[in-house]
Amino acid sequence: MMPAGMPPGLRRRAVLLLLAGAMVALAPALGRAEALVLSLSKSRITITSSFTGDSIVLFGVIEALPGRSTDTPRDVIVTVRGPNESFVTWRKERHFGLWVNVDSRSFLSAPSYLAVLSNRDPAEISDSDTLRQEQAGLTHNRFLQRVGSDYADVVPEDPFRQAFIRVKKAQGLYFEDSAGVTFIAPRVFRAVIPIPGIAPVGTYQVSVKTFLDQHLEAHGLLPLDVTKVDFEQTVATAAQDHPWLYGLASALGALAVGFIASIAFRRD
Amino acid sequence: MPPAPNPAKALAWSDPVTTREGPPARKGAGRMTIYLPIAELPVNIFTLLAMGIAVGFISGMFGVGGGFLMTPLLIFLGVAPAVAVASVSTHMAASSFSGTLNYLRRKQVDKQLALVLLAGGLTGTLAGVLIFMALRRFGQLDLVIAVAYIVLLGAIGLLMVVESLRALARRRRGEPPMVKRPGAHAWFLRMPFKMRFRQSRIYVSVIPVVVIGFLIGLLGALMGIGGGFLLVPALIYLLRVPTLTSVGTSLMLTLATMLAAIIMQAVLNQTVDAVLGLVLMVGGTIGAQFGSRAGQALRAENLRLLLGLLVLAVGLRVAYDQTTRPADLYAVTIDERLP
Numbered sequence: 389m390m391p392a393g394m395p396p397g398l399r400r401r402a403v404l405l406l407l408a409g410a411m412v413a414l415a416p417a418l419g420r421a422e423a424l425v426l427s428l429s430k431s432r433i434t435i436t437s438s439f440t441g442d443s444i445v446l447f448g449v450i451e452a453l454p455g456r457s458t459d460t461p462r463d464v465i466v467t468v469r470g471p472n473e474s475f476v477t478w479r480k481e482r483h484f485g486l487w488v489n490v491d492s493r494s495f496l497s498a499p500s501y502l503a504v505l506s507n508r509d510p511a512e513i514s515d516s517d518t519l520r521q522e523q524a525g526l527t528h529n530r531f532l533q534r535v536g537s538d539y540a541d542v543v544p545e546d547p548f549r550q551a552f553i554r555v556k557k558a559q560g561l562y563f564e565d566s567a568g569v570t571f572i573a574p575r576v577f578r579a580v581i582p583i584p585g586i587a588p589v590g591t592y593q594v595s596v597k598t599f600l601d602q603h604l605e606a607h608g609l610l611p612l613d614v615t616k617v618d619f620e621q622t623v624a625t626a627a628q629d630h631p632w633l634y635g636l637a638s639a640l641g642a643l644a645v646g647f648i649a650s651i652a653f654r655r656d
Numbered sequence: 657m658p659p660a661p662n663p664a665k666a667l668a669w670s671d672p673v674t675t676r677e678g679p680p681a682r683k684g685a686g687r688m689t690i691y692l693p694i695a696e697l698p699v700n701i702f703t704l705l706a707m708g709i710a711v712g713f714i715s716g717m718f719g720v721g722g723g724f725l726m727t728p729l730l731i732f733l734g735v736a737p738a739v740a741v742a743s744v745s746t747h748m749a750a751s752s753f754s755g756t757l758n759y760l761r762r763k764q765v766d767k768q769l770a771l772v773l774l775a776g777g778l779t780g781t782l783a784g785v786l787i788f789m790a791l792r793r794f795g796q797l798d799l800v801i802a803v804a805y806i807v808l809l810g811a812i813g814l815l816m817v818v819e820s821l822r823a824l825a826r827r828r829r830g831e832p833p834m835v836k837r838p839g840a841h842a843w844f845l846r847m848p849f850k851m852r853f854r855q856s857r858i859y860v861s862v863i864p865v866v867v868i869g870f871l872i873g874l875l876g877a878l879m880g881i882g883g884g885f886l887l888v889p890a891l892i893y894l895l896r897v898p899t900l901t902s903v904g905t906s907l908m909l910t911l912a913t914m915l916a917a918i919i920m921q922a923v924l925n926q927t928v929d930a931v932l933g934l935v936l937m938v939g940g941t942i943g944a945q946f947g948s949r950a951g952q953a954l955r956a957e958n959l960r961l962l963l964g965l966l967v968l969a970v971g972l973r974v975a976y977d978q979t980t981r982p983a984d985l986y987a988v989t990i991d992e993r994l995p
Contacts, residue, residue: 437931439691440698474991481985486978488799494991551986558984585691585698586734620693627694627926635922638930639915642746642937646753649941653754 424608425449426596431610433583434617441585444612450575450598450605463506463513463599464569465524466579468612470501470561471590477552493548494534500588501561502529505568505579514602522597522604526553526564560584581612589614694929695739701935703733708747708939715751715940716758716947717954718903718963720884720910723748724970726936727881736990739929742921746933749914751940752884752907758948759904766855766901769865770908773887776866777913780873788878802978804878809971812889816964819893823957845895856897856905868894869909876913884910885967892960899956 429445450462474496481490506513510525519528530541531549542549556562561584569579581594592612598605616624627634689698707729715722723744730740759765791800847861868890876883884906891902922928951959 435691437691438689440689476989476991478987478989479985480982480987482981486799486802487980487982487985489987548986551984552988555984555986555988585689586696589696616693620691623693623930627922627928627930631923631926632919634926634930635919635928638746638922638928638933639749639918641930641934642749642915642918643753645934645937645941646750647757649750649945650754650757653942653945 422598422600422606423451424596424598424606425451426594426608426610428594428610428612432613432615433587434615435589435620436618437620439585439620441587442583444581444583446579446581446594446596446610448577448579448596448608450577452575460600461571462575462605463508464577464579465510465513465522465597465599466503466505466569466581467523467529467595467597468501468503468505468581469499469593469595470588470614471499471592472497473500473588474498475552477548477555479548479551495552496532496534496539498531498552499529500590501583501592502526502556503562503568503581504529504564505581506566507569507571507577509566513599514604518602518604524597524599526562560586583614587614589616690931690935692735692739692929692932694927695735695743695932697734699733699735699932704932704935705939708936709943711747711936712751712940712943713947713950714943714966715748715884716755716944716949717951718885718888718947718959718966720888720906720963722751722884722940724881724885730932735929735932736927738925738927739932742917742925742927743929743932743936745914745917745921746928746930747936747940749911749918750937751944752911752914754941755907755944755948756904756911758945759900759907762900762904762952763855764900764904765908766853766897766905767908768851769853769856769891769897770905770912772851772862772865773869773872773905773909774912776869777873777876777883777909778916780870780875781877781913782873783870784874784877787874801878802974804875805974806971806978808875808886809967809974812886813964813966813968813971815893816889816960817968820957820961820964824961827957842894853897856891856895856901858895858897860895864894873913883913885963888963889960899959900952903951 425448427447429447433442433444446466448464474494475498477493477495478489479491480487482488483490504510504524504526506525510519510528513519514522514524516528519525523529527544531552532539532541533548535542544550553562563582569577571577590613592614594610594612596608596610598607615621626637688701690701690704691698707726711722711726711729714720714725723741726744726747727737727740730744731737735743756765844864845858845860847863849862850859851862851865852859868887872883872887872890875881875886887906887909888902891897891905892899897905918928954962
């Protein structure tokens with residue numbers, strides 16, 4: 389644990405150093421040539437009553453080991469996944485003049501939030517097999533569907549799959565930016581991760597993959613917490629842990645407001 | 657009656673999740689937003705207050721809970737349907753309590769009638785929840801709800817508009833207003849177990865009263881509404897209760913069922929957002945005060961005409977949404993059945 393009294397700048401540098409140490413130590417064991425040093429501007433997004441969304445900055449350094457080419461530019465794909473949820477996608481059709489849900493597909497454990505940031509179009513970074521295997525790029529992510537008794541992802545052209553991504557994009561919970569990663573030095577990059585106000589609460593995974601000559605070179609993972617604090621947390625916990633009390637308090641509160649209003653506005 | 661403990665439900669005419677849009681992540685922008693801890697999204701506090709006042713005004717004026725207006729408005733703001741329905745019940749409880757107190761002071765609440773209605777209503781709610789669950793298994797719940805809205809609201813709205821227009825025309829021609837109880841009692845009022853409801857000045861069988869309560873409870877649970885806008889016309893036209901007493905009694909019944917709904921939703925679903933409810937009820941109670949005054953200033957025929965137009969408008973809105981081609985033929989909802 390870091391001493392709490394350390395100034396934030398120093399602390400961040402210490403974190404970076406520690407991370408770098410860990411990465412370097414792990415690198416040989418993974419048989420990878422390179423290591424990634426990653427840091428988020430904050431590791432926790434706190435939701436207070438004035439929360440309307442936030443942005444997190446990701447910094448990354450690609451550490452080349454001696455003897456490797458350092459000139460070839462690397463490609464970076466950052467994928468941020470929110471806690472998994474199950475969704476149903478419905479299709480409407482017209483019957484007797486009414487638009488009715490006629491067909492549906494269940495998407496199991498799909499990320500509730502999904503952001504894909506890269507320094508260029510993922511399609512240019514590697515071949516589609518590699519991209520699919522690494523789940524790099526929004527459309528290359530796996531969206532498990534329940535088909536009969538089977539669980540599988542389907543072809544990207546599947547209308548339900550496309551509709552699911554389209555609707556989530558329209559809500560602002562899924563997005564893709566092929567210019568979202570910028571290199572500030574040949575091997576130092578940064579990316580801004582926007583967290584919308586409606587982002588679900590939970591632990592997010594920030595996954596960073598670097599590619600060299602179309603091949604996956606390094607992979608790093610960081611957690612990012614989105615949590616309610618203070619009053620928001622108190623209310624949410626009370627509703628969860630003491631539902632009877634919470635319900636009674638809400639009912640009494642409603643009666644009190646109604647009563648006060650009726651007294652305050654009494655004319656006679 | 658307490659809205660069913662299910663979410664998917666309520667108002668089939670808005671796609672729950674496709675409309676769920678929040679303000680983009682802009683720092684410093686929208687300073688007057690407030691984050692709703694259970695709904696888990698930020699909303700503009702003035703928008704919420706204005707909605708509370710507007711719906712509260714209508715609720716006080718006509719003695720309807722306002723759920724059939726407020727729930728779709730909240731869903732439109734991006735609140736999940738389950739949270740919208742549950743939180744609206746706190747707003748309706750506050751509004752109907754302040755309204756009930758107003759009508760009690762003017763002795764326009766028939767407590768005895770409200771109790772008999774409540775007895776039928778609670779049974780109806782139970783039946784409604786069971787039917788609701790069965791329909792959901794078939795996957796056609798949304799359609800049934802939409803058709804129920806169109807048929808019910810269309811028919812009741814039309815009935816009220818036509819009747820009140822006739823009454824207005826009669827008054828314009830200078831004829832005396834129609835006698836309150838024309839001809840003989842309807843057959844169902846002459847059934848056994850007669851009871852005298854002094855406040856409403858009626859002497860009728862309890863069977864139709866309990867049946868009305870049962871049906872309101874059933875439809876309320878099925879359609880996720882308080883049922884006030886169904887109850888008021890039912891009391892006026894079927895039981896021939898005076899208009900203002902109908903409104904007062906309906907408010908009291910709404911109060912009882914909404915209190916039950918708050919507890920039920922809080923315990924079963926944990927979907928009551930107290931912050932959302934508080935903002936809505938502050939706006940709602942203020943609106944209801946002015947609404948109930950406006951209602952008492954209006955002639956009964958005009959009041960019935962306005963309520964009829966409102967009910968008809970909501971019915972037409974549902975019909976419009978169900979018959980026009982949606983912008984996106986696909987919609988995404990959160991699957992509540994799976995962990």
